[in-house]
Amino acid sequence: MPHSSAPAAGSAATRPRASAGHGGSAEPGGSAEPGGRSTLVVATANAGKLREFQALLADLPFDVVSQTALGVTSPEETGASFLENALLKARHAAAATGAAVIADDSGLEVDALGGAPGIYSARYAGPDADDAANNAKLLSQLQGIPPALRRARYRCVLVFLPAAPATTPTVAEGVWEGQIALGPRGRGGFGYDPCFWLPDLGLTAAELDSHDKNRLSHRGQAMRLLQQALAARCRGPKSGGPQP
Secondary structure, three states: OOOOOOOOOOOOOEEEEEEEEOOOOOOOOOOEEOOOEEEEEEOOOOHHHHHHHHHHOOOOOEEEEEOHHHOOOOOOOOOOOHHHHHHHHHHHHHHHHOOEEEEEEEEEEEHHHOOOEHHHHHHOOOOOOOHHHHHHHHHHHOOOOOHHHOEEEEEEEEEEEOOOOOOOOEEEEEEEEEEEOOOOOOOOOOOOHHHEEEOOOOEEHHHOOHHHHHHHOHHHHHHHHHHHHHHHHHHHHHHOOOOO
8 A cells, every 4th residue: 555644743632422321221132142152243244343343342251243144234324423323223233133233333524524424434435435445535535635634533333232122222432533644554454544644653543453453443442431331231220320
């Protein structure tokens, strides 16, 4: 991948934006398999997202399987927000499988583009666009914009649905601040990672190893918040505090 100069270092926060759990004291998993593990369906056809989910969920008592492996196709994303699309995908996979489901909707928000590509990140250059085409359109749209005005963020909304008959979701959100580089750098990750510049590190997201990316990323942040919400949900009313 060709290397180009990237924006000069500046301030970039790496923080969770929000988390919220919704529901009562239903068990977060579903019917357990022998050995106390239960099936968790990841509602995505994106191989890069699936790899990240498998790494982020590795220490939890789930057998993680993609919806694609179960013959479930992705629904049309008709929501007007990341949350609406994540809920749509989670409910679609849950209805098709009866298993516990985790779904996300995520994307890139660029200030100079009024928050675009946003919920259209995966199809920014067209319905059949690949990562290279989306990145090329992004850089074209920002041509002539100086580094100081190329601020951007990745946003991820995660939804967890327990196995049927439970239907109440738990929701968490993570945000990863950065800038858009002047050209792609690195060969790791997926999506807009080669163009997502991290000023404090002097690297793009595509130049991080998978461990560091999962530690810093919007999806990693959202997953940690989701785990906290699920732990609180498991405790139920005995925790003495309001339930997520």
